[in-house]
Amino acid sequence: MKIVVAKTAGFCMGVRRAVDMVLDASNLSSDPIYTYGPLIHNPHVLAMLEEKKIFRIDKIPEKGSGIVLVRAHGVPPDDKKALEDAGFTVIDATCPRVVRVQVIISKYARKGYSTIIIGDEKHPEVVGLLGYAKGNGHTITSIDQLSTLPRFKNAIVVAQTTQDTGFYDGIKAWCEAHAPHYEIFDTICGSTEKRQAEIRTLGKENDAVVVVGGKQSGNTKRLAQIASQTGKLTAHIEDVTQIDYEKLSSVGSVAITAGASTPNWIINDAYVQIENNLQRQHPARVLLFLIRDFLLKTNIMAAAGAGFLTYACSVLQGIDQNLHHAVIAMLYVLSMQILNNLFTVKPDKYNHPQRALFYKKNRVCLWFVAVLSGVAGLSLSFITTGALSFFILFVMSLLGLSYNFKIIPLPLKKGQIGRLKDISGSKTILITIAWGTVTCLLPAVANQSNLLSVAMVFLFAVGLVFARTAFFDILAIQGDRITGKETLPILLGEKASFRIIQYVLIADMGIVFLTFFTDLLVNKAFFLASIPFFMFLLIKFFQKDSLIPGVHLEFFIEFLFIAAGLTAILI
Ligand code: SF4
Known part of the structure; x- marks a missing residue:
């Protein structure tokens, strides 16, 4: 499907x-x-x-x-x-688009014009607009009602911003025929027009349409109406509990849309649930999806990525690629990521409802895995990498553990003790530094690598990790705002964050291309420029709405770190 x-x-x-x-x-x-x-x-x-x-x-x-x-x-x-x-x-x-309509009404009301508003008189936006008409406003919801209004000497016609464009075209045609002196304004919001036009097209191209959004939301109800006018099976749901999988199971394709008041996490949840229940009819597909979801939810995918990146960093520096560095990085990242998810189950329900449920259900088991992998990583480091590397890893582990505990004086809130995560933007920066340390610095310290080579590879690794983490933060921006987290994209804004991510990835490509001019990195290191390049492309596709957020995108991004290790094996 x-x-x-x-x-x-x-x-x-x-x-x-x-x-x-x-x-x-x-x-x-x-x-x-x-x-x-x-x-x-x-x-x-x-x-x-x-x-x-x-x-x-x-x-x-x-x-x-x-x-x-x-x-x-x-x-x-x-x-x-x-x-x-x-x-x-x-x-x-x-x-601001409603303000524009208010300003139009107010301006013409001052000149003595009557105002005809196309929309339900009880709709809050219409109630607000009427307040600007100086007692000379009229609301209509049909052409019949319009024809029963007196012919005003001077009048303007405006539509509530989420009205159906087809219906408003009919109103305009009526006015041109019967009251050509009325001044008509195009006040339907561009976002509504696009949403309605898209659902008309999607309704024609697909067998069923699922409209996600509140049952009281006017614009969502209108989307459902437009979808059902295409003659296709249409379901208006508020959340995933209302999906009728039996009805949908007979169709070949489903389009999902949502009203202007539906948050991303509910749309993503609907996508994942429909995919889980309907798209997995072939047993091989079922298995593949299950494995993918398991690897992502448990953070094994992220941990494997850290391991492969460690291998790539070692190859770039010309270090003997002893695998224990990769295993230590894997165990460290696995432990820290699981711990972090365990501490954030409540806020996670806004960004990753399925993952939050998974962590709630398997709390004990995941605590055990987190502690065990943390201890195993430290033990392996103690045995194989020498005292300094072990000490650095130990400090990194303490930092990671303390991230969610109130232990530090907050720089901006005098006298208050807070958590590391309360420091604005700390999550993105700390994850980046932690990954950079375990994937690049620890192997370098143990092997006493050339400082300039280490610096270049460190920048390459942190660039990739920064781009990944900041991009995931952008995907989670709605939920993070709700829970009061101040991630980098919330501090800097989405546009600026995208720009920074792109610059960082371009710089990352530049670093490995420098191998043409220096002998600081191994020959053929430039092949690894393909990793930031593909990450750049994925993020660009996402920005152009060609990729939707969700498990597929998360999987592709995480897989790039594994691809970095595989590329390093080949060079
Ligand atoms: S649909 Fe949204 S963007 Fe458009 S006018 Fe209404 S609130 Fe504004």
């Missing part, structure tokens, strides 16, 4: 901005935080906000305190003023 995910699925710019604004406020302020009305129509996001003690108010009290966030739909200007008068600090997260 073929499964495709719509490129436009998930949070739109306005929703994402509003969610980011309320999470930033919650992470930075100790004041009570409220949203005026539900932030978005998605029960999972609302439950997550309540967990973070962000509550909603539906009525404006006479007196209040704390922060109130105006959601992406916007509110009538009177409501905003009433919130401020009551004593709240108002953060206005009205989507």
